[in-house]
Amino acid sequence: MLNRYQIIDSLSKLSRESQVWKVVFEIAKSSRKRMAVVNVGKIELLSKEGMPILVPGKVLGAGRLRKKVIVGAFDFSATARKKIISAGGEALYIEEFATRYRQGSGVLFVGG
Numbered sequence: 001m002l003n004r005y006q007i008i009d010s011l012s013k014l015s016r017e018s019q020v021w022k023v024v025f026e027i028a029k030s031s032r033k034r035m036a037v038v039n040v041g042k043i044e045l046l047s048k049e050g051m052p053i054l055v056p057g058k059v060l061g062a063g064r065l066r067k068k069v070i071v072g073a074f075d076f077s078a079t080a081r082k083k084i085i086s087a088g089g090e091a092l093y094i095e096e097f098a099t100r101y102r103q104g105s106g107v108l109f110v111g112g
Contacts, residue, residue, distance in 0.1 A: 006095075007074070007095055008028050008029050010098065011025040011028050011029075014098055018102070018104035019104065023056070028056070028074070035058065036056050036111040038055045038059055038060070038073075038110050038111070039059070039060045039062040039063045039080075040060070040062065040064070040065040041062055041064060042110065044063060044064060046110055048067070049068055049069070051067075052069070052071075052072065052100075052106060052107045053069050054071075054072045054101075054107050054109050055071060055072070055073040056073075056094075058073060058074060059071060059084075060077045060079070061077050061079025061083055065083045067087060068089045069084070069089045070090045070100075071090070071092065071097075072094055072100075072101070072107075073094060074093070074094050
């Protein structure tokens with residue numbers, strides 16, 4: 001896993017390619033207070049099966065997740081990661097998610 005400064009540098013380059021990554025870059029370089037905190041229950045409500053979800057912050061484990069989704073975030077609680085994987089989905093750190101969804105198309109942006 002990259003450190004915060006390496007992630008910001010990587011997002012800086014991506015921000016020139018896609019509006020989604022520009023927003024995430026702005027959040028990443030600002031105060032940690034701007035980072036979203038999202039529970040898996042909210043992801044369940046907002047997502048569709050197989051959908052890539054981007055959380056510019058941390059994913060927590062409160063709630064139920066039954067859909068197979070791909071979640072990218074700066075961090076995950078152990079419970080959140082377990083629930084995402086148990087539902088057949090993937091929990092990717094932001095740098096891996098950014099590599100896979102470089103253009104940002106089809107990605108659902110979920111904030112706090």
